[in-house]
Amino acid sequence: MAEKKYLIKQVSIFSENKPGRLAAIAHALEEAGVNILAFSIAEANGFGVVRALVNKPDLAHKTLTDLGFMVSFTDVIAVAMRDEPGGLFEIARILGEAGINIEYSYAYSGKDGAVLILRVDQVEEGVEKILAAGGALLDVSLFQ
């Protein structure tokens, strides 16, 4: 399955909403020599979820789990985005027209331009549609 190489293992960490939690996560990853490539925090009433793309997801998972954090892996895709007006629209439209729902996303500025990280409800179909529409997906090997 060709799409497999586009599935990137994102590390998701549950965090109670209190001072020092993010520092503890970041410090642990530093100690383990894990580099954070892209990152977001989603917050709700009383808790948050830290989502990160890291260069060594398995090591990050183990390190944080050992410290008592709740950690899980989620498959996300990374789409190269034109870094100009309309870049986001292009991608969002492809998925919207295909009836694929974006569950969450965050963007970061990659080495070679803007990158949109997406969690979608039908990941393989999403990959297919983006490629078919001429979009560019980043290969997992670029991250991990």
Place this chain on the structure above:
Amino acid sequence: MPVEELKRLQYRLLKTLVYRLYSFSDFYHARMREANVHPDDIRTLDDVTRLPFMYKHDLRDNYPDHLFTATQDELVRYHVSSGTTGKPTVVGYTANDLENWTASLARSLTACGLGRGDVMQVSYGYGLFTGGLGMHYGAERIGATVLPSSTGNTERQIELMQDLHVTAIACTPSYLVHIGETAERMGVSIKDDTDLRIGVLGAEPWSEAMRTMLQDSLGIRVYDIYGTSELSGPMFTECTEQNGIHIWGDLAYPEIIDPETGESLPAGEKGELVMTVLKKEALPMIRYRVGDVTVLDDEPCACGRTAPRIMRIQGRVDDMLIVRGINVFPSQVEHTLMEIPEVVGSAFQIVVDRKGALDSMLVRVEMSPEAFSDKITDLMQMKAKVAHTLKSSLNVAAQVELMAPGALPRFEGKAQRVIDRRVY
């Protein structure tokens, strides 16, 4: 009544009760056989300690009416407890039971200085809860005019309090605080704009500090009232001395025991209250372990009454909490959480706070690792599910805080699951 005479009366009533129950109640007959005690062994009032205890679970195990010693023809009313720890308990009343209950409260209200000419607003809930109807009939009996306002619609309660020249109110202490705050918002001073002079407060624990606060801010005198549905309902109050709740000796015989050993404790020592209701017909109570912790004072009261007094309730022997007037047992919270696969039922923490006049309860739960989703909507749904399940099982709303597994403290001995930050 002189103490010696009262004790003779109590002995006679106890002896009659024990004979009656040994003969007619399968439950008490079996209990007394087990305890190897026969009615003939009761030769003095002190022999009461030979009789076996009765527990709340006895009522639950015999749901709904298997402990009743009155027939359907003789029953004139039922009340039902909230049932927060499982099955509710049903209490039945014969006409005499209602009469004794009413008489008990009539005496209590008289001791608080109420009578003909008073207008009493009964702001306890009416219905299955014993507070409203119990107080209603007690107040009518002393010739007071009753305003059966029940709970809720506070602004209207305050208007009626003014329009109908209410002089006394019966409600929970926290509701009276709420009334005071609401009145202030409405621009009404309870002290200056109403005729209110007495509050009869109970159904939840409260303190001397709360009494001082209420008396000072509202310009009234407030009295503590005691009772539980098993004893009929609210039955006993303080007198105008405000120094303990008088237990009318011809109706009930109180004891204080060590909750661990069951041994009787002398007056002045703190322990679990055990009550024998001397004249109960439909649902007799011999040595019922109420579970409330208090101190008995049998010294004559400055008011002249010889009935012994119990001091303000200092806590519970079990871990029961009262939140917004509802009994909440941490064990029930645990039981409920155990049924929810998304959370670790054995690890939780209950935090109770008081915001304004209202209690708020927060339950911290650890989610199970399998249930963790990194989608906020999934987590919010899980939180809502836990809150909803707790609400339907406890009958009181709980905020829920999700924690990571292992985030809450673990205990080797007795778990400290409750953080009660309420200041009464």
